[in-house]
Amino acid sequence: MNKMIVSKIRPVLKSHTGQWKLSFHLLWRNSLTRASLVTVIILVLLAVFAPLLATFPDHAGTATNPSAGLLAPSGTYLFGTDEQGRDIFSRVLFGTRISLGAAVISVGLALLIGIPLGAYAGAVGGWRDEVIMRVTDIFLSFPPLLLSIAIAALIGPSLQNAMLAIALSWWPWYTRLIRSQAISVKERQFVRAAQAAGAKPGWVIMRHIVPNCIAPVIVQASMDIGGVILTIASLSFLGLGAQAPSPEWGLMINTSRNYLLSAWWYSIFPGVAIFIAVLAFNLLGDGIREILDPKTRKL
Amino acid sequence: MGRFLLKRLFFGAIVLFGVITITFLLTRVIPSDPAARWVGPRATRQQIAQARIELGLDRPVYVQYTRYVSDLLRGDLGRSLRSRQPITDELVGFLPATLELVLLSTFFAVFAGIPLGVLSAKSKDKPVDHICRFFSVGAVSLPTFWVGMFLQLLFYGGLGWLPLGSRVSFETAIFYNIPNITGFIVFDSLITGNFYIAADALKHIILPGITLALYPIGLVARMTRSALLEILGEDYIASARSYAVPEAKVLWLYALKNSLGPTSTVLTLSVGYTLVNTFLVEAIFNWPGIGMYISSAVVTMDYPAIMGVTIFSTCAYVVLNLIADIIVALDPRVRV
Numbered sequence: 001m002n003k004m005i006v007s008k009i010r011p012v013l014k015s016h017t018g019q020w021k022l023s024f025h026l027l028w029r030n031s032l033t034r035a036s037l038v039t040v041i042i043l044v045l046l047a048v049f050a051p052l053l054a055t056f057p058d059h060a061g062t063a064t065n066p067s068a069g070l071l072a073p074s075g076t077y078l079f080g081t082d083e084q085g086r087d088i089f090s091r092v093l094f095g096t097r098i099s100l101g102a103a104v105i106s107v108g109l110a111l112l113i114g115i116p117l118g119a120y121a122g123a124v125g126g127w128r129d130e131v132i133m134r135v136t137d138i139f140l141s142f143p144p145l146l147l148s149i150a151i152a153a154l155i156g157p158s159l160q161n162a163m164l165a166i167a168l169s170w171w172p173w174y175t176r177l178i179r180s181q182a183i184s185v186k187e188r189q190f191v192r193a194a195q196a197a198g199a200k201p202g203w204v205i206m207r208h209i210v211p212n213c214i215a216p217v218i219v220q221a222s223m224d225i226g227g228v229i230l231t232i233a234s235l236s237f238l239g240l241g242a243q244a245p246s247p248e249w250g251l252m253i254n255t256s257r258n259y260l261l262s263a264w265w266y267s268i269f270p271g272v273a274i275f276i277a278v279l280a281f282n283l284l285g286d287g288i289r290e291i292l293d294p295k296t297r298k299l
Numbered sequence: 300m301g302r303f304l305l306k307r308l309f310f311g312a313i314v315l316f317g318v319i320t321i322t323f324l325l326t327r328v329i330p331s332d333p334a335a336r337w338v339g340p341r342a343t344r345q346q347i348a349q350a351r352i353e354l355g356l357d358r359p360v361y362v363q364y365t366r367y368v369s370d371l372l373r374g375d376l377g378r379s380l381r382s383r384q385p386i387t388d389e390l391v392g393f394l395p396a397t398l399e400l401v402l403l404s405t406f407f408a409v410f411a412g413i414p415l416g417v418l419s420a421k422s423k424d425k426p427v428d429h430i431c432r433f434f435s436v437g438a439v440s441l442p443t444f445w446v447g448m449f450l451q452l453l454f455y456g457g458l459g460w461l462p463l464g465s466r467v468s469f470e471t472a473i474f475y476n477i478p479n480i481t482g483f484i485v486f487d488s489l490i491t492g493n494f495y496i497a498a499d500a501l502k503h504i505i506l507p508g509i510t511l512a513l514y515p516i517g518l519v520a521r522m523t524r525s526a527l528l529e530i531l532g533e534d535y536i537a538s539a540r541s542y543a544v545p546e547a548k549v550l551w552l553y554a555l556k557n558s559l560g561p562t563s564t565v566l567t568l569s570v571g572y573t574l575v576n577t578f579l580v581e582a583i584f585n586w587p588g589i590g591m592y593i594s595s596a597v598v599t600m601d602y603p604a605i606m607g608v609t610i611f612s613t614c615a616y617v618v619l620n621l622i623a624d625i626i627v628a629l630d631p632r633v634r635v
Binding site: 137139141143153154230234238250264267268270271279 | 313314317318320321322325326429433436437439440441442443444445448449451452455456571572574575576578579582583593594596597598600602605606609612613616617620
């Protein structure tokens with residue numbers, strides 16, 4: 001009996017791992033996607049090991065070094081120094097931590113709101129579904145970024161609030177996506193079986209429906225990281241995100257505006273950092289989308 | 300078509316109503332007291348209580364809500380905390396500068412984005428295509444505000460070709476009488492024959508215009524490319540080619556014409572993005588539009604002004620969405 005089940009399961013498992021291998025192979029084959037994947041991995045490593053790699057780790061915090069203000073890039077200060085004499089290279093490195101971390105947390109929060117709502121709407125249907133989806137539509141009819149700006153301005157400027165504001169304006173995308181999945185999954189036999197066995201609706205949703213429609217949502221979420229990094233930088237630039245002395249990239253660019261013409265390095269390096277990070281995540285997202293879409297997938 | 304329009308308009312009205320409700324709910328969850336903000340930091344308790352009554356904050360929430368909605372329907376967005384002026388009047392004053400920028404960047408998006416997309420589709424998977432694709436992904440990955448500063452550094456600081464910011468130079472503003480008909484300085488000075496002012500204003504609008512245009516250019520190029528690639532695989536293109544119709548005519552006329560549907564949808568939606576992106580660009584170029592208005596409102600925590608701009612821009616965005624839907628429905632191949 002046991003053996004029979006195992007022999008039935010094994011091919012399923014095998015084809016599953018095989019699929020992952022194939023997907024990875026397809027990702028790796030496209031040179032642009034490969035480069036972006038490597039860049040993303042490097043960025044994560046930089047974020048994790050920032051304290052070890054930074055030449056002046058204490059410059060990411062409140063430490064100042066007034067005697068070395070606004071120095072051009074040199075051997076000691078790779079990216080130059082800012083108006084308080086802090087090493088911009090070290091600050092940009094620590095900024096990787098903030099941007100990547102904040103983006104992941106924002107998307108995670110949005111998923112926490114979006115997944116239960118969408119799964120519930122799709123699973124129960126009827127007027128509850130209708131109400132949830134109409135609210136979703138309304139949230140989606142705000143221009144992107146604007147709702148985040150308004151919420152962040154209302155609840156007060158800080159990095160935590162900026163992340164919350166982004167999550168509150170981003171969740172409808174995930175709700176929509178998971179609902180469309182849940183509608184088809186809820187008709188499947190294992191869901192019917194669980195219901196027939198007397199499982200409570202909440203249990204069925206969390207144990208049977210969500211795990212079976214989460215994959216596309218996770219893929220979408222990983223593709224959104226680039227856009228969220230850009231949004232966090234934009235909010236900080238407007239003064240609605242991270243506050244001084246945080247080495248957040250958007251905030252650094254905002255401060256650098258006063259020294260634009262006298263110290264080009266001050267604004268250039270944090271901007272390049274944002275660009276590289278967002279571009280890498282966007283290209284990776286494009287690559288993933290291409291191999292998942294059977295129309296554009298070339299074997 | 301008529302029924303579709305009615306249905307779509309009705310749905311648009313419902314969405315607007317929902318947007319207004321959400322902004323109302325948002326302003327109710329602010330931790331700080333609007334009445335205390337209205338009278339300022341040195342007000343006595345009595346003055347705050349007085350302001351509370353004046354602003355109607357002592358009334359039940361549903362009364363406040365109906366008043367809020369009826370004010371909005373009359374076009375009243377409330378008063379700014381900073382200037383005590385009606386926000387609607389202030390917005391109307393700042394609007395032309397922003398619209399001038401948005402129009403220019405949309406112009407760039409059409410006349411740079413579409414050719415870029417066509418070029419990319421024409422030489423699919425060749426180096427030109429890779430460059431175009433890289434550019435279009437790059438354009439949507441760049442922080443807009445930083446691009447503006449980079450261009451300033453390059454064209455003002457480095458080359459000295461273009462001015463740093465503002466709509467006209469200081470001398471022009473002092474010595475010339477700038478005509479004001481539509482509020483678009485370039486247009487107004489051209490039709491009144493003030494070519495010196497027009498040239499000066501044009502010089503000032505180029506950098507912010509390009510900065511804002513990058514994002515829609517990337518978006519339009521990407522959309523044109525994918526729509527065109529799909530159409531180039533159609534039978535009628537093959538038959539046109541077999542009749543030895545010149546390739547340029549096939550590409551730019553037969554194929555492009557049929558790919559404009561999705562492109563125009565993206566274009567209308569990107570106008571909405573551009574409107575919000577002006578918030579980031581105007582501050583850098585010292586451009587007196589609603590973007591600068593909202594960023595100074597953010598600095599002074601002028602909640603009513605922030606919510607006013609939010610409602611105004613969202614209404615504009617909803618209307619643009621509606622237009623995009625109607626354009627799609629105009630295509631006879633789409634049954635609605």
